[in-house]
Amino acid sequence: MERGDWQVEKQKLIRIFDKQAVRYDNHREDAQQTRWRRQLIGCAKGEVLELAVGTGANFPFYPPSIQLTAADFSGAMLEKARQAAARYRINSTFICSDIEELSFPEHSFDTIVSTLSFCSYVRPLPVLQRLSRWCRPGGQILLMEHGTSTNPALSLALRALNPLLYRIYGCHHTRDILGLVRESGLTINKVESHWQGMVHLIWASPQK
Numbered sequence: 001m002e003r004g005d006w007q008v009e010k011q012k013l014i015r016i017f018d019k020q021a022v023r024y025d026n027h028r029e030d031a032q033q034t035r036w037r038r039q040l041i042g043c044a045k046g047e048v049l050e051l052a053v054g055t056g057a058n059f060p061f062y063p064p065s066i067q068l069t070a071a072d073f074s075g076a077m078l079e080k081a082r083q084a085a086a087r088y089r090i091n092s093t094f095i096c097s098d099i100e101e102l103s104f105p106e107h108s109f110d111t112i113v114s115t116l117s118f119c120s121y122v123r124p125l126p127v128l129q130r131l132s133r134w135c136r137p138g139g140q141i142l143l144m145e146h147g148t149s150t151n152p153a154l155s156l157a158l159r160a161l162n163p164l165l166y167r168i169y170g171c172h173h174t175r176d177i178l179g180l181v182r183e184s185g186l187t188i189n190k191v192e193s194h195w196q197g198m199v200h201l202i203w204a205s206p207q208k
């Protein structure tokens with residue numbers, strides 16, 4: 001994609017996510033997601049980077065001692081996230097930025113978290129590869145991501161619906177998340193897959 005087209009596409013995506021901020025904020029209590037988020041985010045430690053934080057759906061599950069840096073490109077999402085951080089007393093700094101253009105010095109964070117965000121990036125693989133550099137040796141990368149299904153019929157249906165779902169929600173439903181994480185070189189320590197292989201909880205560490 002040319003740089004100009006990329007910028008136009010990003011502006012469209014930001015508008016799509018800005019419009020969803022209120023709905024995301026009102027749907028924090030989904031029981032299934034709550035279980036998964038508690039299980040994954042409870043492992044966070046130290047200085048934490050959260051990519052594409054949305055409205056801060058993970059905030060209730062962070063241990064109290066963490067220091068959070070959270071980024072997102074949607075101003076409306078970040079406004080809700082700031083309010084949630086105050087409510088849950090999270091020691092936090094927010095960055096309004098495209099994740100695909102973020103940069104940090106090597107070994108900046110003990111934990112990097114991403115939930116439901118690798119479906120949206122135009123080029124997800126380089127973002128995954130950068131996580132190894134930003135994470136400290138011995139640190140952890142905690143992911144909860146969705147993509148295509150291991151059920152062939154469902155995967156076919158997701159492929160057919162993907163153009164429509166992307167226009168409405170700004171996320172792809174056809175990505176091979178485990179394949180991308182393996183290709184990125186991250187060390188996968190543990191995976192749990194749910195919902196016909198569409199949702200993955202991944203405990204990883206930086207590439208050795």
Ligand SMILES: C[S@@+](CC[C@H](N)C(=O)[O-])C[C@H]1O[C@@H](n2cnc3c(N)ncnc32)[C@H](O)[C@@H]1O
Nearest residue numbers: 017052053054057072073074098099115116120
């Ligand atoms: C499906 S929501 C998930 C939000 C949150 N992580 C959660 O678990 O509820 C996707 C989020 O990614 C953000 N996002 C998508 N692409 C992005 C990008 N390239 N740069 C920054 N934020 C992005 C959207 O603004 C939105 O807040």
